[in-house]
Amino acid sequence: SQTIHQWPATLVQPVGSPLSLECTVEGTSNPNLYWYRQAAGRGLQLLFYSIGIDQISSEVPQNLSASRPQDRQFILSSKKLLLSDSGFYLCAWASYRGQGVQAGANVLTFGAGSRLTVL
Amino acid sequence: LAKTTQPISMDSYEGQEVNITCSHNNIATNDYITWYQQFPSQGPRFIIQGYKTKVTNEVASLFIPADRKSSTLSLPRVSLSDTAVYYCLVGDKSDSSASKIIFGSGTRLSIRP
Numbered sequence: 001s002q003t004i005h006q007w008p009a010t011l012v013q014p015v016g017s018p019l020s021l022e023c024t025v026e027g028t029s030n031p032n033l034y035w036y037r038q039a040a041g042r043g044l045q046l047l048f049y050s051i052g053i054d055q056i057s058s059e060v061p062q063n064l065s066a067s068r069p070q071d072r073q074f075i076l077s078s079k080k081l082l083l084s085d086s087g088f089y090l091c092a093w094a095s096y097r098g099q100g101v102q103a104g105a106n107v108l109t110f111g112a113g114s115r116l117t118v119l
Numbered sequence: 120l121a122k123t124t125q126p127i128s129m130d131s132y133e134g135q136e137v138n139i140t141c142s143h144n145n146i147a148t149n150d151y152i153t154w155y156q157q158f159p160s161q162g163p164r165f166i167i168q169g170y171k172t173k174v175t176n177e178v179a180s181l182f183i184p185a186d187r188k189s190s191t192l193s194l195p196r197v198s199l200s201d202t203a204v205y206y207c208l209v210g211d212k213s214d215s216s217a218s219k220i221i222f223g224s225g226t227r228l229s230i231r232p
Binding site: 090094105109 | 155160162164
C-alpha cells in the first residue's frame with residue numbers, strides 16, 4: 001500500500017532562518033506531488049506541484065522553493081523565512097480513482113503535516 | 120478547472136442527515152466531482168468521487184443531477200465527529216491542467232449534540 005511521510009512535524013524558526021521540509025512517498029511510482037500551506041483559520045493554498053523529477057510548477061511566493069531530487073521525494077525550502085511563512089504545511093500525492101482506464105480525476109492523499117511557527 | 124461554490128458554513132444536530140450542495144456551473148464533459156473532509160490540524164481526506172447520478176460508499180452518498188451543474192454530498196446520521204470542513208472539487212485527470220489541484224474555501228460543518 002502507498003504511504004506518505006512528512007517531516008518534521010513541528011518546528012519553530014526565527015525570522016531570516018532557512019527552512020527545509022521533506023516529503024517522501026512509498027508504494028507508488030511517478031506520482032504527482034504537491035505542497036500546500038494553510039494559515040491559521042484559512043483555506044489551503046497551493047504552493048508547488050510536480051509531475052515528475054525536476055518538473056515543478058510554482059504557484060506562489062518568491063521566498064519559497066521546491067525540489068524533487070528523486071521520483072518520490074519532494075522538498076520545500078526557504079533561504080530566509082518571513083513571519084508570514086508561519087502555517088501548516090501539507091505534502092500530498094495524487095492517485096487516480098475512478099471507473100475505466102482513462103476516466104476519473106486525481107485524488108490527493110495528504111501527509112500528516114508540518115506546523116511551522118516563525119518568530 | 121471548473122470553479123465551485125459551496126456554503127461557507129452549516130449547522131446540524133447529531134443523528135440528522137446533512138446535505139451539502141456544491142455548484143459547478145461550468146463543469147466540463149470529462150470532469151469528475153470529488154469531495155474531501157478536513158479535520159483541524161490534519162490534511163484533507165478523500166470522501167467520495169462521482170461523475171453522474173448517485174455514488175455511495177461507507178461514509179457518504181454523492182448525488183449528481185443530469186445536468187451535472189451541481190452535486191450534493193449526503194452524510195447520513197451525523198455525529199459530533201463529522202464536524203469538519205468539506206471541500207468540493209471538479210477535475211479530469213486527462214486534462215493537461217488537472218495536475219494543478221486548487222481547493223476552494225469549503226463548507227465548515229458544525230454538529231451539535
